[in-house]
Amino acid sequence: MDGRKRKVLHAIILDYIATADPVGSRTIAKKYNLGVSPATVRNEMADLEEMGLLEQPYTSAGRIPSQLGYRYYVDSLMIREALPPEIKEMIRGALRSRVKETESLIQLSSKLLSQLTNYTALIMAPSYAKNTLRHIQLLAVEENKAVIIVVLDNGHVEHCTVEVPDYLNPEDFTAISHILNERLQGLALEQWKPSVLKSIYSELKYKKKVLNNIIEIIENSLAVDHDNKVFLGGTLNIFNQPEFKDINKVKGLLSLLEEAENIKDILQGENTEGTIVKIGTENALEGMKDCSLITTTYELEGETIGTIGILGPTRMEYSKAISIMEFLTKALTEGLRNI
Amino acid sequence: MDGRKRKVLHAIILDYIATADPVGSRTIAKKYNLGVSPATVRNEMADLEEMGLLEQPYTSAGRIPSQLGYRYYVDSLMIREALPPEIKEMIRGALRSRVKETESLIQLSSKLLSQLTNYTALIMAPSYAKNTLRHIQLLAVEENKAVIIVVLDNGHVEHCTVEVPDYLNPEDFTAISHILNERLQGLALEQWKPSVLKSIYSELKYKKKVLNNIIEIIENSLAVDHDNKVFLGGTLNIFNQPEFKDINKVKGLLSLLEEAENIKDILQGENTEGTIVKIGTENALEGMKDCSLITTTYELEGETIGTIGILGPTRMEYSKAISIMEFLTKALTEGLRNI
DNA sequence: ATTAGCACTCGATAAAGGAGAGTGCTAACA
DNA sequence: TGTTAGCACTCTCCTTTATCGAGTGCTAAT
Secondary structure, three states: OOHHHHHHHHHHHHHHHHHOOOEOHHHHHHHOOOOOOHHHHHHHHHHHHHOOOEEOOOOOOOEEEOHHHHHHHHHHHOOOOOOOHHHHHHHHHHHOOOOOOHHHHHHHHHHHHHHHHOOEEEEEOOOOOOOEEEEEEEEEEOOOEEEEEEEEOOOOEEEEEEEOOOOOOHHHHHHHHHHHHHHHEOOEHHHOOOOHHHHHHHHOHHHHHHHHHHHHHHHHHHHHHHOOOEEEEOHHHHHHOHHHOOHHHHHHHHHHHHOHHHHHHHHHOOOOOOOEEEEHHHOOOHHHOOEEEEEEEEEEOOEEEEEEEEEEEOOOOHHHHHHHHHHHHHHHHHHHHHO | OOHHHHHHHHHHHHHHHHHOOOEOHHHHHHHOOOOOOHHHHHHHHHHHHHOOOEEOOOOOOOEEEOHHHHHHHHHHHOOOOOOOHHHHHHHHHHHOOOOOOHHHHHHHHHHHHHHHHOOEEEEEOOOOOOOEEEEEEEEEEOOOEEEEEEEEOOOOEEEEEEEOOOOOOHHHHHHHHHHHHHHHEOOEHHHOOOOHHHHHHHHOHHHHHHHHHHHHHHHHHHHHHHOOOEEEEOHHHHHHOHHHOOHHHHHHHHHHHHOHHHHHHHHHOOOOOOOEEEEHHHOOOHHHOOEEEEEEEEEEOOEEEEEEEEEEEOOOOHHHHHHHHHHHHHHHHHHHHHO
16 A cells, blocks of 8 residues: 555545545545546556445445545544644633533533534443442431432432331431441442441341342442433434435434443443544444444543543544544543542 | 314314325215215315315315314314223323332333323423422532532432532531521422521521522522423434424424423423413424424322423324323322322 | 546436326206 | 216326436556
8 A cells, every 4th residue: 555545545535524425536636636647546546446445336436435444544544633722722611620510520521522523422421339438318208208318429419219118217217327327438339239238237137128128229229220321412413414314314323322221332342441433333233334433431530430432424524523532531531630 | 164064174184194195085085984975075175275274285185184273173173082991001000109209200201101102202390399398418528529418308309519618627517407407497499588598697607608608509409400300202203203204304303302491481381281282383482383282281289280291293193192191191190199 | 657538337417208196167966 | 055976187296218427447648
């Protein structure tokens, strides 16, 4: 693959990304100043097609990049653009701890990301498994009902409502809360299971049943449900893409995004750090075969705690999207630290 | 408007609702056993068109109901169908207090409603203004940060994170929580403002600043933000309607539904009780001119506390949708009582 | 190795030609 | 007088045909 071939491929991909129209030899030769004639470009294009990097929608149309072509572009041709300073300032400003809660900050980020890129943003919120308990409280409301409130050291609050037996009186609630706090305070959520629960059991034998219940519920509500919440931004941006003018495609993709589980699957694919680009069928889900996904991870105190993704058509402004995403990720990490 | 005209109109509307195709005189005469010839039906149809109840998409096509036609149908022709018992049982079963929290129950209802009707369900959750405070607590997390937790008598929990001055120590938090509880417990949220806050101020003069802050924040987070939350179900059902095969229409409607404020406007239109049907341009929003909205209210302890809506095309199965909605509303009211 | 020239391909767009569903009108009928 | 059969007419939808033009691949000249 000589230099000129690379230039031709690069030009075709850039042009197609910008226009969504198949690109002809004439356009390339003229617009991108290759200094050769269209005929020469045609020869190169024929070669590139043979190599599997380009495709022809039909005989005698221009060329469009193949999935492999995009792959080559992302891996070896793409130039990382510097973000304009005003965009940088805008992102920094928006995320600079105006918000006091992790989840709100993440929601804001997803909105921002989708607006800046014009694609769909997917963000997986951090797991709270490593956060420690600040306070837990059992509180009676109405008959037979109580709420459990769990406050973590980072200010995150979870709660759920449970049924409790009649015979518990206010003092019982206080007592249970007290013991739960004593035993669990300062412990990370992921440390709850093994040793600790048993010792609480023994301490509260006479109320074993209710407590058993509670611990089960806490586990469920924290570990399964609310862990790894997912936030979406700009789902309707799909409508702007010409490759999604077919209503069934749009419907398919939106249905897919409606299920939080799907999004977790999409994002959780790898736990590798750094920016990853998955193009077309490189994505596991069938419904995403015309899409590309760019993911990266964000961190807190040196540890990876979540994933950010941008979902767009394979004909995507990779370079711009990556720049924005990486910068926003940094700003988010910063924002989370200052929260 | 004689009996036969009504029969013809009714038949046309039912047929059009079922098929989405303009209806011809032949179809009506045959399929709906009017006992007259197509020619006679044609005469009636011409009269009905003159009255503004029918329209012709173009000369020599069949007729379709006009907006006025639907109006007449809903007001005077529509027969309320009894819901099949298995559907009734299904709704009752689903909403029978498997869920312990108001908002979860409402979310479930919206999902159910959209699945049963194949339209989009909109539900406005109750305002908590009349609920009384069960417990309020100020809790320090990390430096300079505290969470305020508010638990209502119905088990609803709200929380928000606030910044607090350095000089407060744990005892201060306890003291403030204590006083807040003492003064506010048992009071409905809507009663907070006037008299009470002043007396709290005086009691806590020396910490006036922080308390001031807190009360402001509580007011904001409860009254403005989380009050009247809105739940959507089946937004993608729009895609099933042939009148929304145009991608721009879908986009327009989905964008409209993306904004919670819009939905509040849509639902809040009237505070009248009972079922209301708004057809086409009877809806205030421009983007809904091809849609109909059926709303009804649900209650708790005899008081109206929220609104339920079904959004579909003007060519909607009004009868079925109303039956389902009204029954589900009853079941929801029941479910809320048992929560 | 590059390029000009040229015939050829194939989608997109427009124009033309039925086919069919449904109407409105007229005249006959009970 | 209300109802109906008959019939010409209208208008959309679908298919067919023609034209256009962008872009290619090949060949031969440079």
